[in-house]
Amino acid sequence: MRRRALAPALVLVLLLFAACGGVRGGAGPPPSGALSVSFIDVGQGDSVLVQAGGEDYLVDAGNPEEGPVVVDFLRERGVDDLEGLVSTSGDADHAGGLADVLEAFPVERIYLSGYPKDTLTYAGFLRAVRAEEGADVERVRAGYRTEWGGVRVDVLNPPPGGYFSGSNDNSVAVLLTYGRARVLLAGDAERRAEEYMAGGPHTGPLTVLKVNHHGSETSSGPLFLSRFRPKVAVIQCGRDNPYGHPDPEVLERLRRVGARVFRTDLHGDVIVTIRRDLVEVAVERPARAGA
Numbered sequence: 001m002r003r004r005a006l007a008p009a010l011v012l013v014l015l016l017f018a019a020c021g022g023v024r025g026g027a028g029p030p031p032s033g034a035l036s037v038s039f040i041d042v043g044q045g046d047s048v049l050v051q052a053g054g055e056d057y058l059v060d061a062g063n064p065e066e067g068p069v070v071v072d073f074l075r076e077r078g079v080d081d082l083e084g085l086v087s088t089s090g091d092a093d094h095a096g097g098l099a100d101v102l103e104a105f106p107v108e109r110i111y112l113s114g115y116p117k118d119t120l121t122y123a124g125f126l127r128a129v130r131a132e133e134g135a136d137v138e139r140v141r142a143g144y145r146t147e148w149g150g151v152r153v154d155v156l157n158p159p160p161g162g163y164f165s166g167s168n169d170n171s172v173a174v175l176l177t178y179g180r181a182r183v184l185l186a187g188d189a190e191r192r193a194e195e196y197m198a199g200g201p202h203t204g205p206l207t208v209l210k211v212n213h214h215g216s217e218t219s220s221g222p223l224f225l226s227r228f229r230p231k232v233a234v235i236q237c238g239r240d241n242p243y244g245h246p247d248p249e250v251l252e253r254l255r256r257v258g259a260r261v262f263r264t265d266l267h268g269d270v271i272v273t274i275r276r277d278l279v280e281v282a283v284e285r286p287a288r289a290g291a
């Protein structure tokens with residue numbers, strides 16, 4: 001008698017929505033009964049929209065000039081308010097557009113690490129947070145756990161009881177678990193944060209990894225990638241950015257662990273939809289898909 005596989009593999013399907021008109025935001029609001037994670041093309045910066053169970057959460061909003069781009073994207077995806085907003089760090093390429101988002105949508109809860117950042121951009125964001133009436137502000141550390149529209153959420157970084165030196169390693173890292181699918185968003189985490197997460201209780205294969213720190217060679221270390229083994233890796237970086245992101249060595253490390261790589265500089269917006277055991281990746285521009 002043939003043994004039945006107990007856990008069928010997640011099936012990866014690639015869709016190219018540019019072929020159907022190239023509308024930003026893809027095919028409008030997300031399907032119900034699915035987890036949808038949109039990696040918004042904000043040039044050299046991060047912005048990720050998480051939608052599940054009729055709820056909407058935003059992680060970062062790119063540089064200040066990208067705020068309107070993020071707001072438009074959210075509207076096209078059917079967002080009229082946000083159940084939550086995560087600021088992974090005070091750096092301008094993550095927090096810059098958040099004030100526009102707070103102005104455009106009511107936000108129920110704001111998650112941040114509390115790590116200080118002394119810049120005008122971050123001060124502007126914190127002012128907008130204070131002006132957001134009725135919003136709860138949660139300072140989150142590893143061990144914090146919550147639920148977003150039926151998706152389990154675990155914070156993996158920064159560690160409780162202390163910070164690493166430097167803002168990148170104190171990025172808020174959020175692990176989403178939806179059925180057997182796992183998605184990790186860890187901002188600009190570098191070596192120390194990656195080692196901390198690789199030594200923690202949440203290692204194991206990832207369905208999707210937002211590649212840490214835009215594909216910088218200071219991140220995506222071999223230990224981290226071997227502990228988390230992403231199937232799909234999405235790099236948020238700007239076209240011809242001055243930092244040389246993503247680093248060719250990082251692309252090679254991702255290839256070695258078998259990750260399929262998508263990049264906002266090449267593919268534009270990248271939208272991953274996870275439904276039962278099906279993982280669909282839709283990209284705004286099909287050019288060099290799966291590079």
Ligand SMILES: [Zn+2]
Binds near residue numbers: 045046091093213214
């Ligand atoms: Zn960054």
